Amino acid sequence: MTEPLSFELSRPAVTPPRLPDADLPGPAPADVLPPEMLRSRPPDLPRLSEPEIMRHYSRLASLNYSISENFYPLGSCTMKYNPVLNEQAAALPGFAGLHPYQDEDTIQGALELMWRLERALCAVVGVERVTLQPAAGAHGEWTALRMIAAYHDSRQENRTEVLVPDSAHGTNPASAALSGFKVVEVKSGSDGRISLADLESKLSRQTAALMLTNPNTLGLFEREILDIAEMVHATGAMLYYDGANLNAFMGICRPGDMGFDAVHMNLHKTFTTPHGGGGPGAGPVGVKAELVPFLPAPTVERQNGHLTLDYKRPQSIGRVRSFYGNFGMLVRAYTYILAMGGDGLSQASRDAVLSANYLRNLVEADLEMPHKGPCMHEFVASAHNLTSANGVRALDIAKALLDRQFYAPTVYFPLVVPEAIMVEPTETESKATLDSFAAAIKEIVAQAKTDPEVLHAEPRSTPVGRLDEVAAARKINAYLVGQAEDPILRWKAPSDTA
């Protein structure tokens, strides 16, 4: 089933609903805009009656797949359930109806929430202060690297390199490159953990920071983290924590205690705010004392019970997000933290690790496990054997899972594992769900060995079947270099006849 675009459904005869007049006076557009910026006729918006547009969006929603419907084992993304209570809190009129330009005295409640959330996050990751501004994980990485660069600058040190393990999330080298650093890769050892010998050989007075995820993307705890921190600090560099995998040990141990100087957290992963298209995200960054002067302005400060926004921070890297971050997400995350309590958060992490190990043991009989367990909150399997023996790739297994009503795990990441299948069940799944997922894997692997061709044609039950990803990527690239027609837009506006 496919659904036309609202533009294609549009009927010119429909009178669109009139928007109410603005309740504040404003200038006429012609008084404030130059003539060439003014429209000569109304925009070509789709014209549909309310029931038509309501049905259009409801049909689109029914084509969607979400964590509210079924299991979403997308490795490294921590697709945990988003509690309804979070939504209730964020919808409170005192939060939802705020305007960012309101006077400070009228937003004390919102500032109080930000202040308390900052304290809670400081306690969870073991840092001095936290900025709530960054709007996503990668934005948090970039913000932290800007602070680290400002720190080295303030000491008149010219450090130009950022070290990144070969198993790192792709955002790590991207954030480092965007911040103007040269990216230097550090190799993993055969046990899947960072090689200390290789790290030693890459560290120098040029190193600004080492970016590390712990547990790493193979779901393995970096056991030598204290030695790593000592090595990094001995050269005068900083240790950065990519918080994508924080769900593995929240409330059990803390990156700050491991020696990390800057720590980012994804509220949309670890702290149950909506994720992906349901976002927006939030990627707060926590820092140790030596980086505090460089935090983005404004910070929230409490003086005699009154909360203020502090813009007077001479060494600050400046604002990294309009206003105060994605405030609605801050409300949801704080609600989750309060609802769970300290014990609840550590229980969530224990359950996430238990789920991952339970599932890993179930699928171990069917898929190769390149690294020795036990794992932390996620594990990485490989379809390598099936690829060489039966021509069935990780992609085929992912697509076949869609036909069995599961979202696909992350595939082809981390890059250090061939035909990788990365599974993160999270603590919110029941044993029954994990059992049925393992049963689906067993069925698919059995099919791969007897009738692999069937798998190449899956999925069959989804609104759109197997996509030709290669053709799609090549066509867009050809278009971008001016060698093909626009492959993206299928609907073209009628020519200007007004």
Added chain:
Amino acid sequence: MAERRYTKTHEWVTLDGKQATIGITDFAQSQLGDVVFLELPAVGRKLGERESFGVIESVKAASDLYSPVAGKIAAVNEKLAQKPELVNSDPYGDGWILRIDLAGELPSDLLDETEYKKVAEASAH
């Protein structure tokens, strides 16, 4: 055809007089999968040995390309802009990537076919 030499990072090089032709190996293209895009440098640019000169992108991943030799870029395979799939279908022939006028000699640590096969086998596991 001149003897093909290899690097541990899966590039190959052949030499014709003082001009080297480079590309990626058959093993590399099979690991990358269908190549969809290459970001390549301009003719005339000088490259150091092991210097990154571009990016190769497949449906699965994007990887840096490294020059096995030092020298000046004499030619870039223009066909790859429209037909990146040549890297998959003919990695040692029409899928060549750069021709480089050598600044000096070929590096001494390049691998021969037997040595490279061992490297490829080791990284397949």
